[in-house]
Amino acid sequence: MHVASRFPEQVGRVLQGIVGPHGLITDPGRILPYEADALTTRKGTPLAVVLPDSRDALIEVVRVLHSAGLPFVPRGAGTGLSGGSVARDAVVVTTTRLNRILDLDPEDRTALVEPGVITAAISAAAAPHGLRYLPDPASAAACTIAGNIAMNSGGPHCLKHGVTSDHVLGLEVVLPDGQTAWLGRGADGGLDLAGLFIGSEGTIGLISQARVALSPVAASTRALLGLFDGVGQAGAAVSEVFERGLVPVALELIDRATIEVVEASIFAAGLPTDTEAALVIECEGDPRDVEAELRIAADACLAHGAREVRIARDESERLAIWRARKKAYGALGRAAPDVFVQDAVVPRTELSRVLPEIQRIADVHRLRLANFFHAGDGNLHPNLLFDRRDTEQVARVERAGEEIMRLCVAAGGTITGEHGVGCDKVRYMPLLFGPPELTLMDALHEAFDPAGLANPGKMLPPRHGDVP
Amino acid sequence: MLREVLLDLGRREQTEPRLPGTAAAGPLVTGSAAPDPIAALADFSVAQGEPTEVGSGVISTSRLADVVSFRPRDLTIEVGAGMRMRELVRFVEAQNLWLPVSGAGLERSVGGWIAAASPGAWDASFGPVRRQLLGCRMLTPSGESLTWGRAVMKNVAGFDIPRLMAGSRGRLGVMTTVTLRLWPRPESISVHEIAGGDPGDRLEWTEAEAVTWHWSSDLGDRQAVVFAGGAESVRRRRAALGERADTAARESVSDCPSRAPGSVVYRLTPGRRYLPTAFAALTRDLNPGLAAIEAWPATGSMLVRFDSGQEPGTPEPSSTAAVERGGPEAHARVAALRDPAASSIESQIERVFGAWPRSWLADYL
Numbered sequence A: 001m002h003v004a005s006r007f008p009e010q011v012g013r014v015l016q017g018i019v020g021p022h023g024l025i026t027d028p029g030r031i032l033p034y035e036a037d038a039l040t041t042r043k044g045t046p047l048a049v050v051l052p053d054s055r056d057a058l059i060e061v062v063r064v065l066h067s068a069g070l071p072f073v074p075r076g077a078g079t080g081l082s083g084g085s086v087a088r089d090a091v092v093v094t095t096t097r098l099n100r101i102l103d104l105d106p107e108d109r110t111a112l113v114e115p116g117v118i119t120a121a122i123s124a125a126a127a128p129h130g131l132r133y134l135p136d137p138a139s140a141a142a143c144t145i146a147g148n149i150a151m152n153s154g155g156p157h158c159l160k161h162g163v164t165s166d167h168v169l170g171l172e173v174v175l176p177d178g179q180t181a182w183l184g185r186g187a188d189g190g191l192d193l194a195g196l197f198i199g200s201e202g203t204i205g206l207i208s209q210a211r212v213a214l215s216p217v218a219a220s221t222r223a224l225l226g227l228f229d230g231v232g233q234a235g236a237a238v239s240e241v242f243e244r245g246l247v248p249v250a251l252e253l254i255d256r257a258t259i260e261v262v263e264a265s266i267f268a269a270g271l272p273t274d275t276e277a278a279l280v281i282e283c284e285g286d287p288r289d290v291e292a293e294l295r296i297a298a299d300a301c302l303a304h305g306a307r308e309v310r311i312a313r314d315e316s317e318r319l320a321i322w323r324a325r326k327k328a329y330g331a332l333g334r335a336a337p338d339v340f341v342q343d344a345v346v347p348r349t350e351l352s353r354v355l356p357e358i359q360r361i362a363d364v365h366r367l368r369l370a371n372f373f374h375a376g377d378g379n380l381h382p383n384l385l386f387d388r389r390d391t392e393q394v395a396r397v398e399r400a401g402e403e404i405m406r407l408c409v410a411a412g413g414t415i416t417g418e419h420g421v422g423c424d425k426v427r428y429m430p431l432l433f434g435p436p437e438l439t440l441m442d443a444l445h446e447a448f449d450p451a452g453l454a455n456p457g458k459m460l461p462p463r464h465g466d467v468p
Numbered sequence B: 001m002l003r004e005v006l007l008d009l010g011r012r013e014q015t016e017p018r019l020p021g022t023a024a025a026g027p028l029v030t031g032s033a034a035p036d037p038i039a040a041l042a043d044f045s046v047a048q049g050e051p052t053e054v055g056s057g058v059i060s061t062s063r064l065a066d067v068v069s070f071r072p073r074d075l076t077i078e079v080g081a082g083m084r085m086r087e088l089v090r091f092v093e094a095q096n097l098w099l100p101v102s103g104a105g106l107e108r109s110v111g112g113w114i115a116a117a118s119p120g121a122w123d124a125s126f127g128p129v130r131r132q133l134l135g136c137r138m139l140t141p142s143g144e145s146l147t148w149g150r151a152v153m154k155n156v157a158g159f160d161i162p163r164l165m166a167g168s169r170g171r172l173g174v175m176t177t178v179t180l181r182l183w184p185r186p187e188s189i190s191v192h193e194i195a196g197g198d199p200g201d202r203l204e205w206t207e208a209e210a211v212t213w214h215w216s217s218d219l220g221d222r223q224a225v226v227f228a229g230g231a232e233s234v235r236r237r238r239a240a241l242g243e244r245a246d247t248a249a250r251e252s253v254s255d256c257p258s259r260a261p262g263s264v265v266y267r268l269t270p271g272r273r274y275l276p277t278a279f280a281a282l283t284r285d286l287n288p289g290l291a292a293i294e295a296w297p298a299t300g301s302m303l304v305r306f307d308s309g310q311e312p313g314t315p316e317p318s319s320t321a322a323v324e325r326g327g328p329e330a331h332a333r334v335a336a337l338r339d340p341a342a343s344s345i346e347s348q349i350e351r352v353f354g355a356w357p358r359s360w361l362a363d364y365l
Helices: A002-006 A009-019 A028-034 A055-068 A119-129 A145-151 A193-197 A231-243 A256-263 A287-303 A315-326 A328-335 A348-364 A391-410 A426-432 A435-448 B002-008 B037-048 B085-094 B103-107 B110-116 B161-165 B231-240 B271-284 B328-335 B340-353
Strands: A048-050 A072-075 A091-094 A101-105 A110-113 A168-174 A180-183 A206-213 A220-228 A250-255 A277-285 A308-311 A338-341 A368-373 A382-386 B067-071 B076-080 B133-139 B145-149 B174-181 B188-195 B210-216 B220-229 B264-269 B290-296 B301-306 B320-325
Touching: A009 A048, A009 A055, A028 A048, A055 A091, A055 A168, A055 A206, A072 A145, A101 A119, A110 A119, A119 A145, A145 A206, A168 A193, A180 A193, A180 B340, A193 B161, A193 B340, A220 A231, A220 A287, A220 A315, A231 A250, A231 A277, A231 A287, A231 A348, A250 A256, A250 A315, A256 A315, A256 A328, A256 A368, A277 A287, A277 A315, A287 A308, A287 B231, A315 A328, A328 A338, A328 A368, A328 A382, A348 A368, A348 A382, A348 A391, A382 A391, A391 A426, A435 B145, A435 B340, B076 B085, B085 B103, B085 B110, B110 B174, B133 B161, B145 B161, B188 B231, B210 B271, B220 B231, B264 B328, B271 B290, B271 B301, B320 B328
Parallel strands: A048 A091, A072 A091
Antiparallel strands: A101 A110, A110 A206, A168 A180, A168 A206, A220 A277, A220 A308, A250 A277, A250 A368, A338 A382, A368 A382, B067 B076, B076 B174, B133 B145, B133 B174, B188 B220, B210 B220, B210 B290, B264 B301, B264 B320, B290 B301
16 A cells, blocks of 8 residues: 555654554554545545554653654644644654543632643533533534644634633643643743644644633523625624624624524524524623623614514523524535634624625625625635536635635624634744744744744745655 | 844843843842743743843834724724733723733833733633733744734634733843733722622632632732623622722722832742632731732632742642742742643744844843
8 A cells, every 4th residue: 555655664663652552543444534624625645643642651652752753743633723633744643532621620720631621521520510621612522632633723712712722731741752841821930832732733733731721601691683685784884883882792794694594494593584684692601790791782783773682581592593503514515515713813894894795706706605604703704615526616615715704804804713724724823923923933943943843834935945 | 124223222231231220139140050041030020011121132112102093893802912901991981992011001001011911800700811812923042033813803814822812021132112912991990899898708709700808918818800891780889898998099009010110920830729728827927028919710710919129938748839020049949840741842842933142132122
C-alpha cells in the first residue's frame, strides 16, 4: 500500500509499544474516517492515527514523532469546520481517549480536564454544584475541550460571557519537541502564554491538560422570538437592542431560507415560512431582571417593524424557540448533499448592509444561501448549499466564498470569528495581515516549532519559498 | 511616523537610571547584573505612572492621546495609547457607554492599563482587562510597526497577539493605539461600604456586580459592594443588603494606587478557594510595613501593598505572585517562584519581537 509504505514500520512498532495495539491505526480502511473534519471539502490521508490513552503516552508519542521527524496533526472529535485537523503526509494524534475530568472544585469554581473531554460533559459534571462551563459551541455534545481551545471556539452564549479564551485559566502543553510546560494567564507577572496558545490551532503544540473556569447556572433563562418582514429591519433591531443598554446572553438571526428548510424538516418549529428574518434573543439572571430585559428587547424589535414578538412563557416554549436555530444545520444537511459554512465577522452595524450583499453574491453564482448566525456578535454564518460531486458547482462555491470574505474584511471585519483558519482560510490571511505581521507570526511559530512538525499548512500561509 | 515619535520624544542623557521619588529603590539597573533590565523597567513605568528616565532614552506615548476611531453603535473605540484612562472614561460615558475600569486603573494611561492588566473590581462581571482589548498597533523594539486585531467582537484569525500584549508590561514593544470593547453604560451604579466587623463576616455577595474586600493599616476592614444595571434591579438588590451598608463613592478609590511613593505592591492570585485564608493570614500576621490589601473574592485575586521601604515577607506560598510595583528585590523574589519552562518560552517570544536596546524604555505614563 502506498500509505503504509510511507509510514516507517520502525516508528509504528515504537508507537504501538506506547499506545498498545488498538492505539495505532495504519490500515487504510480504518484511516478513512480521519480524512476530513466536518468541513467535507478539504481532505487528506493521514500516514497513521495514534490514540494515546494517558498524559504520559501523549507526551511520549510526540517525542517519538519529533525524533522521527514526522509531522503530526492534533485532532479531537473531528467536528471542526475549517479543515484544521486534515492531515496530509502527517500522523494524526487523537485525544479522544484522554477524556477524564481530573478534578472539579466547586468552591474554587475550576475544573482540571484532559484534552479529549467532551465540552458538554464539563457542564454536566458541574451541574450538581449549580455550575457550568460557559462556552457552548453548537457541537458541544460531541466536540472536545482541547479542540475548542485550539480554535478558541465560540457559540451563541459567548455574546455576553465571552469565548473559550475567556474561560481557560491555564494549560499544560506538549511542545512540538515533546517538552511540557504549564502556561498561565499572566498572574505570575509573565506573559499571557495560555492566551497565545488558545486559538493557535495546534501549530505550536498540543494540550495535555486544561484548567477551565466554571460559572454559576443562571437563576432564570428566558427567550423571545422576533419575526421580521426584512433582513435589514432585523439587522437594525440587533443594533437597537444594544443601544437600549442591553447585552443579552444570546442574540441569533435566522433568515427565510433557513426557516423554510427547517419547517420542511422533522425539526419544524412552527415559524411562519413567509418571515424574512427571525431574531432569537435570550436573557438570564434574576427572574425580575430577565422580565425587564425581555421587555427592552421586545421594544427594540417592535421599533424596527417586527410583525410579531413571541416571548416564551415557559421552558418548553423557550426550547421551541431555539429549535429552529439549533436544528438549522441538521435540517440543511437534508436539503442539500453539502453545506459550506463561512464564519466571517463584521461590526454589528454593518449587518444590514452586508447581508443583502452576501445574497447578491450567492445569486450571481447561482447558489442557494441560508443564514443563521450570532448576530449580536456580528459573527456571520452564511451557508452555501451544494453538491460536492459537481466540480463546477464546487468552483462556484469557492468563488462566492472568497467574495464574501473580501466583502466582510472590507467592511472592517475578519475572516473567522470562531471556526478557525485551518487549511480552508489560509489563503485569506493576507486580506487581514500585511507582510510584517505575517512575518512576525511565522517567526513566533518557528520559535516553538523550528522543525515545522506541528499541524503543518494550517493557520499561517506558506512562507515565501516554502512548498505549498 | 512612529520612528518620528521615538526620535521626537527621544533622548535624555542619563547614565544611571533611577526610580523617581523612591528612596528605597536606588539604582534600578546595575549594568549587566540585572537579568532583564528593560523588562523590569518597563514594568516600573507601567505600574507607577510617573515619568521614568532610564539609560539614554524613553519612548513616551503621552502625545499619542487622541481618539483614532469611535464607533459607538458597534461598541468599539480606538484611541492613542497615551490617553489618560480618566479622560477616556469621561469621553465614553458622555456617549452613554462604559468601560469596566476601577481603582488604580483609572490613574493610568490606556496603554498602561492594558500593559499592566491588573486585576480589578469588575473582572468577574465584565471580564478582565484582556477581554476589553480587541486590537492594537505597536512598535516593536526592532522598530517594526505592526497592527493586530480588528474592531469586531470575535476574531480568531492567526495568533491572538492582542491577548499576548495585555499584561506584557512593555516587554514586547510599545503599543501606540489600542482598540477596546465598550459596554452599554449601566442605567444605575450604586456603591456601598460595609465597615468594620471581623474578617469572617466578609461576604462574597453573589447578587452584586463587584465586591472588593479592603483592609488598610489605618482603616481596618471594609467591604465595597457595587450594584450595576437596571435602576429597578439595583434598587431591589441594594435593599436586600440591609442597613449595614453605607452608600459610598469608593468605586474609584484604590488602597493600592499605582503611584504610591515608596511602596511595593504585589499581585497575588490564590484563587477563589484560598483567597479568604490568604487575606486572613496577611492581616493576622501583622507583617511590618503591610499597608493595604484589595481583594476580589469572585476572581480570587488581590493586591497587597507594603510601605515605608519595608521588605515584605515571602508572598503566600499557595499564591501565584507578581510584582505590580517594586524594586529588584521584589522582582527577584517573585521570579524565583516561576516555572522555568514558562520563562524560557517567554524569552523565545521576546526574541521574536526583538530585544529592546538596553537604553530604551516604553513609557505609557
